[in-house]
Structure formats: C-alpha cells, structure tokens
Amino acid sequence: MAKKAVPVKKNETLTLTFEDLTHEGNGVAKVNGYPLFVPYGLPGEKALVKVVKANKNFGFGKLLEVKKASTERVEAPCNVYYKCGGCQLQHMSYHLQLEMKRNQVKNVMRKIAHMDHVPVHPTLGMTDPWRYRNKVQIPVGEKEGAIITGFYQKRSHRIIDDMDTCLIQDEVNDRMVEAVRRIASQLGISAYDESTHRGVLRHIMVRTGRETKDTMIVLITRTEKLPHQDALIQALTETYPHVKSIIHNVNKEKTNVILGKKSKIIWGDAYIYDTIGDIQFAISAKSFYQVNPPQTKVLYEKALEYANLSSSDVVIDAYCGIGTISLFLAQQAKKVYGIEVVPEAISDAKRNAELNGITNVEFVVGEAEKVMPWWKAQGLRPDVIIVDPPRKGCDEAFLEAMIEMEPKRIVYVSCNPSTLARDLNILDAGGYETKEVQPVDMFPQTNHVECVAVLQREVFN
Numbered sequence: 001m002a003k004k005a006v007p008v009k010k011n012e013t014l015t016l017t018f019e020d021l022t023h024e025g026n027g028v029a030k031v032n033g034y035p036l037f038v039p040y041g042l043p044g045e046k047a048l049v050k051v052v053k054a055n056k057n058f059g060f061g062k063l064l065e066v067k068k069a070s071t072e073r074v075e076a077p078c079n080v081y082y083k084c085g086g087c088q089l090q091h092m093s094y095h096l097q098l099e100m101k102r103n104q105v106k107n108v109m110r111k112i113a114h115m116d117h118v119p120v121h122p123t124l125g126m127t128d129p130w131r132y133r134n135k136v137q138i139p140v141g142e143k144e145g146a147i148i149t150g151f152y153q154k155r156s157h158r159i160i161d162d163m164d165t166c167l168i169q170d171e172v173n174d175r176m177v178e179a180v181r182r183i184a185s186q187l188g189i190s191a192y193d194e195s196t197h198r199g200v201l202r203h204i205m206v207r208t209g210r211e212t213k214d215t216m217i218v219l220i221t222r223t224e225k226l227p228h229q230d231a232l233i234q235a236l237t238e239t240y241p242h243v244k245s246i247i248h249n250v251n252k253e254k255t256n257v258i259l260g261k262k263s264k265i266i267w268g269d270a271y272i273y274d275t276i277g278d279i280q281f282a283i284s285a286k287s288f289y290q291v292n293p294p295q296t297k298v299l300y301e302k303a304l305e306y307a308n309l310s311s312s313d314v315v316i317d318a319y320c321g322i323g324t325i326s327l328f329l330a331q332q333a334k335k336v337y338g339i340e341v342v343p344e345a346i347s348d349a350k351r352n353a354e355l356n357g358i359t360n361v362e363f364v365v366g367e368a369e370k371v372m373p374w375w376k377a378q379g380l381r382p383d384v385i386i387v388d389p390p391r392k393g394c395d396e397a398f399l400e401a402m403i404e405m406e407p408k409r410i411v412y413v414s415c416n417p418s419t420l421a422r423d424l425n426i427l428d429a430g431g432y433e434t435k436e437v438q439p440v441d442m443f444p445q446t447n448h449v450e451c452v453a454v455l456q457r458e459v460f461n
C-alpha cells in the first residue's frame with residue numbers, strides 16, 4: 001500500500017480554520033484530514049499558522065496572526081501569560097474553559113471507559129476564577145547581581161524575569177514572595193544556580209489560609225545553613241504579623257523535586273490553620289492540601305451528596321491526605337477509616353480530628369493497595385468507600401480489594417480524567433455501575449480538571 005504523504009512542511013505558513021480543541025487547550029485545524037495542533041487557537045477562528053513540526057500522523061503549529069477571532073477569545077490579563085508555563089487557558093472565556101473541561105471528561109468516558117450513556121454534568125465553576133491558589137512554589141535566580149523570582153518559561157528552566165504577580169495566586173502569597181526576595185537580596189543571600197549547583201536559595205514556598213490569612217513560608221536551600229537566618233526572620237515577622245510559621249528545608253540534590261528530606265521549623269508553629277465549611281484544618285509544610293479552598297468545598301459537598309450517608313454507615317476514605325474529606329464524612333457517618341501514605345499527613349489528620357472534636361474517625365499510615373486487602377482480611381465491610389488518588393489513579397490490588405469488600409456505593413474523586421475512566425472500567429467489570437460524573441473546576445485558567453463520580457453496586461439475583 002502506498003504511503004500517505006504528509007500534506008504540510010516544516011516552516012510553511014498556512015491560513016487555517018480551527019475546528020476543535022484538545023484537552024490541553026490547543027486549537028485543532030485539519031489540512032486534508034491531517035491534524036495540526038496549535039496553542040492559543042480557538043474553534044471557529046481563522047488564523048495564519050506556521051508549521052513547527054510535521055510528524056507522520058499529526059503536526060504542531062505556531063499561531064502567527066488571528067484573522068477572524070472567535071467570540072470566546074478574551075485578552076489574557078496576565079502580562080507574562082504567553083511566556084509562562086503555568087496557565088494555558090487565559091485567552092479563552094471562562095464559559096469556554098468550563099465547556100472544554102466537560103468535553104474532555106465526556107471524551108474519556110466514551111473512549112476509555114466505553115460509557116457513552118453515563119451523564120457528565122456541566123462543570124461547576126467559580127464566580128471569580130482568579131486569585132484562588134493558596135500555595136506557591138517559586139524558583140529563585142539571579143540577574144545582574146540581584147535575586148529574582150519567577151516561574152519557568154514554558155518548556156525550559158529559564159526564570160521569567162519580569163513577573164511581578166501571578167493572577168491565580170492569593171495576593172498574600174504574591175506579597176510574601178516579593179518580601180522574601182527583597183529581604184534576601186538586601187542581606188546578600190545568593191540564589192541557587194542549577195547549571196553550576198552553587199548558590200544558596202533554590203525555591204520559596206508560601207502557603208496562606210484562605211479564610212484565616214495565616215501564612216507559612218518555606219525557604220528551600222542547597223546548603224545546610226541558611227545565611228542571615230535571624231535577620232531574615234526578624235525582617236519578615238516584624239513587618240508581616242500574619243506570618244505564623246517559617247521553615248527551613250534543605251535540598252542538596254541535583255533534582256527537579258522542590259522539597260528536600262530535611263526540614264526545620266526556624267520560627268513559629270509547625271502548622272498554619274484554615275477552614276473549609278465549618279471544619280478547621282491544621283496544615284504542615286509537606287502535607288497535601290487542596291489548592292483552591294472555595295472549590296474544595298464545592299467538590300466535597302458533591303462527594304458527600306453522592307455518598308448519601310446514613311448515621312449507621314461505616315466509610316473508608318482512601319488517599320485521605322490530612323483527613324479533609326474524612327472529617328466532612330464523619331459528621332454524617334457512624335465511623336470513618338482514613339488511609340494515607342504520608343506519615344506527616346496522618347499526624348495532621350489526627351490533629352484535625354481532635355481540633356474539631358470529631359471522635360468517630362481512625363487514621364492509618366500506609367499504602368492503600370496494601371492496607372485495603374489487610375482490612376478486608378480483618379473483616380472490615382464498609383457501606384461506602386471514597387477514593388481520591390493521585391494522578392496515576394488506583395492500584396489494581398486496591399481496586400480488587402475494594403470490589404471484594406462489597407460497599408453499596410463508591411465515590412471516586414479524581415484529578416486525572418484518563419485514569420478515572422480506566423478505573424471506572426475495571427470497577428464496572430467488578431459489578432460497580434457508574435451513575436454520573438461531575439466535573440469541578442479546581443484549577444481555572446489551566447487545563448487541569450477534577451471530577452467526582454458515583455458508582456452503585458449492581459446486585460444480581
């Protein structure tokens with residue numbers, strides 16, 4: 001059979017009309033059926049595009065000029081949007097962002113889960129989809145002898161040197177990054193240089209409680225010692241009374257991983273506090289805590305609604321982090337068991353239960369895929385199981401144990417629709433029918449999407 005020729009050439013410029021959007025947010029145009037993916041292109045738009053890569057079955061293009069703009073195109077408010085790798089969707093209306101995320105979920109439900117029939121509801125979005133992030137981790141560099149902070153330019157480790165704000169961050173985080181940068185510069189603390197593996201300050205991490213405005217600052221250095229530590233602490237805490245915790249973390253490795261293994265509280269508490277709904281949470285530096293608190297409440301309320309608990313129900317919250325979902329569930333259930341692999345998160349979870357006077361919870365440190373079969377062997381038979389795994393989804397041994405425990409319902413919270421669809425398929429074969437899926441926009445302006453799905457056990461006679 002004759003090989004089909006690629007209809008475009010690298011560096012060629014073409015006028016094209018976009019027909020679709022990928023789940024990354026790229027426009028899709030077709031040249032004689034050959035798809036060309038173009039960042040920042042929107043469906044219905046006519047644009048001048050330069051071909052930058054022409055693979056056998058698909059290519060990539062660069063948007064040179066929009067000839068006819070979509071009514072969904074908006075001006076990106078961030079002045080470094082087109083350089084930064086953090087956001088991908090600022091050029092489209094929020095309405096289209098929500099629709100795109102729902103379509104992504106519908107697509108995986110069709111293509112991976114083979115569940116065309118399952119309703120995927122419209123994405124639950126934010127009224128104000130800006131300034132929502134409670135945590136920033138920003139690289140530190142040097143320019144003309146001064147310390148700079150900024151995210152990396154897209155697909156590189158070059159720091160954006162004219163970034164003065166991040167519009168999806170809590171303003172307190174922005175201010176604190178700037179304060180640490182300025183004070184560290186004044187004190188002559190050097191920035192880490194990745195190419196030479198020299199210098200001191202690698203990253204600044206700031207976490208702020210949305211409701212409390214309590215702030216934790218984590219200073220990540222290559223060196224054991226943080227130079228001018230006392231002066232830095234004094235300058236920060238005298239000027240910013242909302243700073244409740246300063247932590248020094250040491251990362252000596254040549255690595256992209258931000259936090260090193262060794263941490264020391266150098267001022268204040270090990271925790272900051274925040275509230276979601278009427279529950280208070282203590283959050284330590286290394287624990288997972290959802291980054292968008294208002295939408296976390298929306299997500300958890302949906303999970304709780306899907307769990308449909310009665311006061312006699314026993315529940316497992318797998319991958320429970322610092323016990324956020326568990327404590328919500330515990331208000332309506334007889335007993336909740338939480339399982340999580342990070343020991344610090346389980347200490348936080350126990351502390352959080354105490355803080356809120358919640359006694360019907362039990363938290364265990366371990367890998368969910370090992371603890372679930374053990375719980376099953378011990379005779380634990382929960383009425384409802386909630387899972388909220390990391391992006392890679394659930395381990396098969398975990399899914400198997402969950403099916404064998406025969407809960408009447410499973411509620412699956414996921415930050416990766418593809419692995420969600422894969423796992424729903426496995427659970428379906430194990431007798432759990434997916435009833436509906438609700439996308440929730442936890443990460444506006446970015447192409448990430450969160451979902452919650454409810455599954456019911458089919459009882460065969």
Ligand SMILES: C[S@@+](CC[C@H](N)C(=O)[O-])C[C@H]1O[C@@H](n2cnc3c(N)ncnc32)[C@H](O)[C@@H]1O
Nearest residue numbers: 288319320321324340341342367368388389390
């Ligand atoms: C998406 S977070 C969810 C946390 C929590 N449910 C929440 O909403 O804050 C996933 C959690 O799973 C934990 N985790 C990752 N792999 C695990 C495993 N094999 N067993 C148990 N927990 C795991 C992570 O440490 C993280 O806290």
